[in-house]
Amino acid sequence: MATSTTNALAGEEPPGPSPKTGNGRTGQQRSALLHRLDLKGAPYAFVAPFFVVFAAFSFYPLVYTAWISLHRVELATLDVMEWVAWDNYVDLVNDSRFWNALQNTFTIGVISTVPQLLMALGLAHLLNYRMRASLFFRVASLVPYATSVGAAALVFTMLFERDFGMINWMLGVVGIDPLDWEADKWPAQAAISTIVIWRWTGYNALLYLAAMQAIPAERYEAASLDGASRWKQFTHVTVPGIRSTIVFTIVLSTIGATQLFGEPLIFGQGPNGVTGGADNQYQTLGLLLYEEGWKNYQMGRAATVAWAMFLLLILVFAVQRLIRRLRPRTP
Amino acid sequence: MTVNSLPVRPDIPVRTEPESPRRLGRRLLRPGAGRQHHAGPLAYVLLAVMAILSIFPLYWTMVAASTDNTRVSQTPPPFLPGPNLFSNLARAWDEAAMGKAMINSTIVAGVIALSTVMFATLAGFAFAKLRFKGRNILLMLVIGTMMVPPQLGVVPLFMMMSELGLAQQLPAVIFPTLVSAVGVFFMRQYLSEALPDELVEAGRVDGAHSLRIFWSIVLPVARPAMAVLFMITFVHAWNDFFWPVVVLDMTNPTVPVALTQLSAGYVRDQSLIMAGALLGTLPLLAMFIVFGRQIVSGIMAGAVKG
Numbered sequence: 008m009a010t011s012t013t014n015a016l017a018g019e020e021p022p023g024p025s026p027k028t029g030n031g032r033t034g035q036q037r038s039a040l041l042h043r044l045d046l047k048g049a050p051y052a053f054v055a056p057f058f059v060v061f062a063a064f065s066f067y068p069l070v071y072t073a074w075i076s077l078h079r080v081e082l083a084t085l086d087v088m089e090w091v092a093w094d095n096y097v098d099l100v101n102d103s104r105f106w107n108a109l110q111n112t113f114t115i116g117v118i119s120t121v122p123q124l125l126m127a128l129g130l131a132h133l134l135n136y137r138m139r140a141s142l143f144f145r146v147a148s149l150v151p152y153a154t155s156v157g158a159a160a161l162v163f164t165m166l167f168e169r170d171f172g173m174i175n176w177m178l179g180v181v182g183i184d185p186l187d188w189e190a191d192k193w194p195a196q197a198a199i200s201t202i203v204i205w206r207w208t209g210y211n212a213l214l215y216l217a218a219m220q221a222i223p224a225e226r227y228e229a230a231s232l233d234g235a236s237r238w239k240q241f242t243h244v245t246v247p248g249i250r251s252t253i254v255f256t257i258v259l260s261t262i263g264a265t266q267l268f269g270e271p272l273i274f275g276q277g278p279n280g281v282t283g284g285a286d287n288q289y290q291t292l293g294l295l296l297y298e299e300g301w302k303n304y305q306m307g308r309a310a311t312v313a314w315a316m317f318l319l320l321i322l323v324f325a326v327q328r329l330i331r332r333l334r335p336r337t338p
Numbered sequence: 339m340t341v342n343s344l345p346v347r348p349d350i351p352v353r354t355e356p357e358s359p360r361r362l363g364r365r366l367l368r369p370g371a372g373r374q375h376h377a378g379p380l381a382y383v384l385l386a387v388m389a390i391l392s393i394f395p396l397y398w399t400m401v402a403a404s405t406d407n408t409r410v411s412q413t414p415p416p417f418l419p420g421p422n423l424f425s426n427l428a429r430a431w432d433e434a435a436m437g438k439a440m441i442n443s444t445i446v447a448g449v450i451a452l453s454t455v456m457f458a459t460l461a462g463f464a465f466a467k468l469r470f471k472g473r474n475i476l477l478m479l480v481i482g483t484m485m486v487p488p489q490l491g492v493v494p495l496f497m498m499m500s501e502l503g504l505a506q507q508l509p510a511v512i513f514p515t516l517v518s519a520v521g522v523f524f525m526r527q528y529l530s531e532a533l534p535d536e537l538v539e540a541g542r543v544d545g546a547h548s549l550r551i552f553w554s555i556v557l558p559v560a561r562p563a564m565a566v567l568f569m570i571t572f573v574h575a576w577n578d579f580f581w582p583v584v585v586l587d588m589t590n591p592t593v594p595v596a597l598t599q600l601s602a603g604y605v606r607d608q609s610l611i612m613a614g615a616l617l618g619t620l621p622l623l624a625m626f627i628v629f630g631r632q633i634v635s636g637i638m639a640g641a642v643k644g
Contacts, residue, residue: 045547047470050464053548054460054476056460056516057480057522060517061483064513065486067494069486072491085497085501086501133377133381142630144385145630145634146631149630152573153623153625155576156577156579159395161600166395171410173398179413210637213638217637217638266487269598273597276602306496313491316489
């Protein structure tokens with residue numbers, strides 16, 4: 008493969024109109040050989056860059072993470088790896104911060120993913136109407152997606168400020184006492200989820216909208232002939248019609264939720280960011296990984312957290328699959 | 339599991355002419371087959387509320403960045419812009435290193451988007467139109483890699499970059515994301531529909547070798563999809579957070595690094611922070627204002643997260 012790829016890529020023949028200008032048999036044989044090499048080798052050469060970069064910078068690090076997690080490695084001396092076998096895992100399982108971070112990741116994940124996807128479904132349904140200014144509404148719903156994570160987190164951090172934030176001011180207008188959004192556990196998690204929901208609802212709505220537009224009109228006609236109301240049509244035609252896209256967005260959002268990092272880091276405004284609040288009340292697994300590696304200088308422990316995250320993802324997907332297996336399929 | 343569920347429009351006709359991104363956008367945005375109901379007043383009201391909720395935080399960023407600290411923390415909070423927008427932006431550009439961060443982010447996101455588009459088009463063409471042993475297995479592999487969250491390898495990646503002497507350097511941010519599985523899949527879907535087999539065959543008959551066919555036949559056809567993929571990849575690269583914060587510091591920041599630093603300061607200079615936030619998102623917003631239609635259609639045509 009290697010030889011053929013170099014031939015195909017080095018372009019032994021100058022890119023002329025035709026390589027068939029060989030004189031005599033040797034020339035013809037040579038160009039025929041080159042042609043065969045090109046046919047066989049070029050496709051591999053075309054897909055090789057992707058696999059090479061992926062292997063070097065994604066796959067190898069993932070595997071190597073498992074190896075590092077069995078060692079004690081300090082940030083200052085990265086080349087010194089001391090074998091500690093399962094110690095890091097034992098420490099992790101006995102560390103209340105890990106269970107706390109796991110719980111926070113799960114709760115923030117649920118309260119940001121579920122409303123986000125439900126709202127996206129409603130929004131997609133609205134965008135699917137024939138209307139004026141449809142492009143404006145679509146682009147408007149994508150504005151949050153075009154906002155950088157950092158900027159979004161900074162703005163919402165200010166809006167949720169305890170003393171002069173706009174949200175508490177609005178609550179005051181309706182006569183509700185101000186909340187301490189950062190210091191209290193549930194308000195903090197709700198605020199962080201708000202940032203996630205704001206950023207991704209419009210994006211998911213567009214994915215749903217694309218899927219909705221691929222549903223054949225006949226199905227709606229058949230449903231309305233059967234006397235199905237608008238709502239019935241939505242639940243019996245639209246939602247089943249985009250089921251695969253819904254599954255797909257659930258998978259994406261789950262992966263995203265597991266990795267939550269930037270929003271809580273900035274929401275904590277400084278020293279509280281890395282620890283996810285003074286009492287770790289909104290520390291996610293991503294933050295814990297960062298804290299272990301780049302604040303406590305324990306790379307081995309950070310790798311252990313990363314590997315735990317990976318196992319967690321696999322577990323979540325296994326459970327999801329199981330649920331889908333066990334649930335009786337509606338025809 | 340997610341293979342067949344990529345929301346790819348099945349109704350893109352085969353064409354021999356390259357299509358302008360503008361036309362592609364128009365075609366993908368025409369009212370769908372789904373429902374032909376006209377929106378009632380309630381739908382408009384709800385959509386207007388949605389648009390306000392989407393835009394307001396950004397509008398307020400601009401308001402907060404244009405006043406001074408005493409006015410930002412007033413009750414009721416200000417709703418109209420003040421006079422200091424440009425002086426605050428200038429302060430953020432210099433003092434908060436946002437200027438350097440934006441230049442760095444532009445380089446990083448630009449290089450990543452370029453290389454992603456190039457390699458995705460090459461691989462997408464091979465998967466869509468060339469026959470070779472193991473094609474399906476390799477394609478399944480590409481799709482499988484979408485499931486691997488990149489963050490999980492940060493520890494060894496950091497060690498690699500330190501060893502290579504690249505820590506705190508831009509290449510450390512660029513290398514790991516030079517390719518994207520989603521991009522490969524996106525281009526494959528597009529080219530299987532938009533690139534007629536006859537065109538490739540004709541090139542073969544003329545005796546052109548694969549690279550030449552790619553250069554003079556595939557690229558012109560792929561151009562609109564390449565433009566869309568470039569923009570979406572640029573957005574994602576610009577917004578990538580974890581890895582840059584880990585591997586860079588304030589000597590050489592990108593936007594997320596500088597914004598994290600801004601928020602970590604003990605002196606809460608709110609107008610400065612908001613000016614930084616506004617700067618950090620301006621390039622993306624500008625892109626959306628100019629190419630909103632294409633980006634919308636690209637996402638609807640099956641580009642996906644990260």
